[in-house]
Amino acid sequence: MTPASARGSAPPEPAGAAGDVAGPAPARRPGRPRSEQADRAILGAALRLLAVEGAGAFSMEAVAAEAGVGKTTVYRRWSSKGELIGAALELLRPPGPPEDAGSFEADLEAFGRGQGGRARDTGLADLLPRFGVAALGDPELRPLVIERVVGPVRAILAEIVRRGIDRGELTPGVDVEQAVDLLHGTTIYRILLSETDLGGADRTIAALGRTLREGLGNPG
Amino acid sequence: MTPASARGSAPPEPAGAAGDVAGPAPARRPGRPRSEQADRAILGAALRLLAVEGAGAFSMEAVAAEAGVGKTTVYRRWSSKGELIGAALELLRPPGPPEDAGSFEADLEAFGRGQGGRARDTGLADLLPRFGVAALGDPELRPLVIERVVGPVRAILAEIVRRGIDRGELTPGVDVEQAVDLLHGTTIYRILLSETDLGGADRTIAALGRTLREGLGNPG
DNA sequence: CGGTTTCGCTACGACTTCGTATCGAAACCA
């Protein structure tokens, strides 16, 4: 019930990801190492359960069973429900600043493809957005989702809108926040309503952008 | 867990609402009549709980306690969780066809005011949208919400968009469904993100309409 | 090999939830 304070109890360190040159030795701990496969299985099960079955079906026991893992193995990594969800939420965090793709719609399409593609890499493709929405519906998790996911996504979209203004594709008077509301809101809305094939929702963001530009822009 | 088949087990009949002229006598039943105040208290408590505390805190016992009512009194009316939520959902159903307010933005503002005003009448003002979103996040309830709430609202918004086209405010080529996505999606998105004062979200729909019109319309 | 940690599994106590049953009291009608 505690809102996932995200304490560093046991972050699944890659133990050697960037430890090539700097810092002391990765401090190889004695004993059997933690299974990274279990990490993935647990996170994946958590995602699947909350996204597909809903908050009602989300329990630590169900996660463990779905992941084919003992309950102990789950609690050793995340000591409560909130922490586990918080960790899974991290998968939704968008990547760094977007690269300039040349035009407003191209930027949007690149962003959409990046989001969808990243999700597809994890093998959980279409579950992530629904997962985010489900978490957003929970009053305890909402602040976390807004801070870690919605905020960063909005920042990226705002940057894309600002670029459009700089390029002269959008009129300078455009309300950036409102434009972001339209872009992100409509995308999430479609994810929310779609019963299947969530992947498509992201991809249509470019078409959305065109409609908005023809509105927000001044072709004359 | 059953998705609220909405059987007519005991619909809280006003018992005399439209029974002035037509039909046989309202069939006054013997015994103590059901308390309409209990009806309102239960529905209100259900709304409050799901909207404010979230799906996790929603239990029949919590509803009964919040309503200051015995559990029996709840189950006598709605025999399961799903049925109760389904009934509360009914409060979100938009009214009939909207009246022509003269312009696209006026139509939108009238619609927004109608939605907000109706909610305010029930004394539950800002809770209803959040309640809808919370219910939308539940896989079991989503189809119900879409059918009874989202669909009708979309129909109204589509009608408003079509009127805008007929009036020449919007270009004839406008994709009505996409425009509705933008209007409804952005509105729901704002409700979803707002931590407080949900009432404002509906009211800004007119401003949203203006932005869209300047995009969707052809001023040249 | 011993030492250490994680593995999956099972069981535990405390708690909550569901939906039902029972209780005496209250509210209505004939």
Next chain:
DNA sequence: TGGTTTCGATACGAAGTCGTAGCGAAACCG
């Protein structure tokens, strides 16, 4: 008054959940 239904309160069995603890086995290191 008697008959009927609802009222709030309480208790119930069955089921699920949380987070912890113990088990023997496996996986690593020195």
